[in-house]
Amino acid sequence: MKRLLIIAGVLGGLAVLAGAGILLYRVATGPRMYHQENIRSYEALMPLPPAGSVPxxxxxxxxxxxxxxxxxxxxxxxxxxxxxxxxxxxxxxxxxxxxxxxxxxxxxxxxxxxxxxxxxxxxxxxxxxxxxxxxxxxxxxxxxxxxxxxxxxxxxxxxxxxxxxxxxxxx
Ligand code: HEC
Structure with missing residues (x-):
């Protein structure tokens, strides 16, 4: 019984570590804000006004x-x-x-x-x-x-x- 508990504890600890590792990896390599198309579209340059336009x-x-x-x-x-x-x-x-x-x-x-x-x-x-x-x-x-x-x-x-x-x- 005691052994089972220790095994379960070790397995649980490993699972938490693995989860944290995957999360860290995703954060480090995952998509950034500036990769998102809907954000990038705001960076588009506006077309120039026609020549001779007056502000x-x-x-x-x-x-x-x-x-x-x-x-x-x-x-x-x-x-x-x-x-x-x-x-x-x-x-x-x-x-x-x-x-x-x-x-x-x-x-x-x-x-x-x-x-x-x-x-x-x-x-x-x-x-x-x-x-x-x-x-x-x-x-x-x-x-x-x-x-x-x-x-x-x-x-x-x-x-x-x-x-x-x-x-x-x-x-
Ligand atoms: C929400 C209603 C509304 C809209 C939309 C609107 N107007 Fe007007 N316009 C008015 C009113 C009210 C006056 C002022 C009347 C006054 O004070 O004698 C006015 C005045 C004017 C005047 C001045 C006339 C003068 O004798 O000094 C011009 C020019 C004019 N409008 C052109 C336009 C044009 C062109 C558009 C479209 C881009 C437009 N208006 C859209 C309501 C509107």
């Missing part, structure tokens, strides 16, 4: 800083780009500003004041850079749109907004 943060700074930035639309006003702009307008703007850009959409009507018309003289007088700044950071918007509308899509939307309203001439 909105700078444009949103003090007036002198804003004036110093040359706000030129880097996206050409081709029919294809305008129609892409129309699609993006459908994603991000139409439910407030409406089909015609007059604030006639259901979500827009809930605002006070309702979304400003996008075919107004005021909006027409803006250059594309000012228009993009107004659409991302202007009253009635901030700060959500600046976070969700990709910068490149803004320039397409600006091209499309130019075509809104009866007197607008598509470039």
């Amino acid at each position: 909105l943060e700078a444009a949103a700074g003090p007036p002198e800083a804003a004036a110093a930035v040359s706000l030129v639309n880097p996206v050409a006003a081709t029919p294809e780009n305008i129609s892409r702009g129309e699609t993006y307008y459908g994603y991000y703007c139409r439910f407030c500003h409406g089909e015609e850009g007059r604030g006639e959409a259901d979500a827009g009507k809930g605002y006070l004041p309702i979304p400003a018309p996008l075919d107004s003289d005021r909006v027409r007088a803006m250059n594309d850079g000012q228009l993009v700044r107004a659409m991302l950071l202007g009253t009635g918007h901030q700060p959500v749109l600046a976070r969700i509308v990709p910068v490149e899509s803004c320039w397409h939307i600006a091209l499309f907004v130019r075509t809104l309203g009866p007197a607008a001439t598509a470039p």
Whole structure:
């Protein structure tokens, strides 16, 4: 009986040692955080903005800083780009500003004041850079749109907004 107990004790001790050994081995050689694909994807580099893009943060700074930035639309006003702009307008703007850009959409009507018309003289007088700044950071918007509308899509939307309203001439 005494012998049995000793054998059982030794076997138990060996099993614990073996378990600890296997665990140590797995920890030393097993997969690391940086081998995991879902972690590595966060290390991916973001694509560069299109050439000639203007940083909105700078444009949103003090007036002198804003004036110093040359706000030129880097996206050409081709029919294809305008129609892409129309699609993006459908994603991000139409439910407030409406089909015609007059604030006639259901979500827009809930605002006070309702979304400003996008075919107004005021909006027409803006250059594309000012228009993009107004659409991302202007009253009635901030700060959500600046976070969700990709910068490149803004320039397409600006091209499309130019075509809104009866007197607008598509470039
Ligand atoms: C949540 C509703 C909502 C969404 C979405 C929205 N807007 Fe607006 N927008 C408003 C409101 C409200 C105003 C401000 C009306 C006012 O203060 O007179 C405004 C104002 C503007 C102005 C300024 C007009 C002016 O006369 O100064 C522009 C330009 C504009 N929006 C463009 C856009 C574009 C382009 C999009 C899509 C990227 C967009 N908005 C998305 C509600 C919205």
